[in-house]
Amino acid sequence: MQHLVILFLHVASAMGIVASFGIESLVLAQLRAAHSATDARSVLASYRYAQRAGAASLIATVVTGIYLATVYWGWRGAWMGIAFLTLIAIAIIGAIMTGVPVTRLLRGNSGPAVPSGFVARLSVSFAIRLMLFVGIVFLMTVKPAAPVPALSVVAIAALLGVAFGLPALRRAQATSNDSGVPAR
Secondary structure (H helix, E strand, O other): OHHHHHHHHHHHHHHHHHHHHHHHHHHHHHHHHOOOHHHHHHHHOOHHHHHHHHHHHHHHHHHHHHHHHHHHOOOOOHHHHHHHHHHHHHHHHHHHHHHHHHHHHHOOOOOOOOOOOHHHHHHHHHHHHHHHHHHHHHHHHHOOOOHHHHHHHHHHHHHHHHHHHHHHHHHHHHHHHHHOOOOO
């Protein structure tokens, strides 16, 4: 019974991560419509909810995942360690590519305009992290025992994230080059 409760908490916390991605996608949509740094700061106040939900869910997912991997699976299968490391990568990417720029903008260090490429960089970070998370779900479903297939899944997920994020960067560069106005 304890195993089932921990498994439920693990899946529920993963659903919390999905919810935080949902909140973040709505924030990104609103940021695209922001016309000034003040508007962006107002929108980014909602981003704190995604950060809180995501952080709490990530911690719960890691704790329950380590328990399940240790007690139930005995760390048999490369997918567990690789999924764990991918969760760490998601957290690091989120902190560097999203957390730092958002904190800078919220502190008002960006001036009156939204920094050039700001929303595009956040979109790339979002796409990479989302695809990596989808890769983790795939690993948890398929459970490859060998490291090469598990690493291949994560590599493909990362490449898909970059591929899905690149159009946002291209649009930002095109907007910046065409109009002479800094891109968001």
